[in-house]
Amino acid sequence: MKGRPVVRRAVDADLADVVALIGEHAVYEKADPPADGLEVRLRGLLFGAAEPRLRCFVAELDGGVIGYATCSAEVSTWDGAEYLHMDCLFLRDGHRGLGAGEALMNAVRDEARALGLDHVQWQTPAWNEGAIRFYERIGAVAKEKRRFFLPVD
DSSP states (O other): OOOOOOEEEEOOOGGGHHHHHHHHHHTTTOOHHHHETTHHHHHHHSSSSSSSSEEEEEEEEEEEEEEEEEEEEEEEEETTEEEEEEEEEEOOOOOTTTSHHHHHHHHOOOOOOOOTTOOOOOOOOOHHHHHHHHHHTTOOOOOOOOOOOOOOO
């Protein structure tokens, strides 16, 4: 019988697991794989300053990392205020429905509170019906927008 998922702040020793999960996340979302050197770049964002630019939480089950969530403080011009942007939340296939997703969301919500921020924002692909049901079940409200990417090179 499996134990219950445990969520904690990621440490440097988790980076290889997090990078592997990011690769799985990219496959799941039918996206390009992460560029080489991701672990080094993430290490700088997560652990390279007294106040990290990026925060990461991992979900563990029976000693193995099964999921992650990342977030960072951002600014809304319209609100004239900061909010916490959750960039990623992903659970390894076969580990959904065990409570780890809600535990990761609670960690992100607690991080927003600790930073004095009053809400969390994120996006998910329109086709990801399982995630949409999960987010609605925990009380999230969707706002329709399209996300654009503009290379600066």
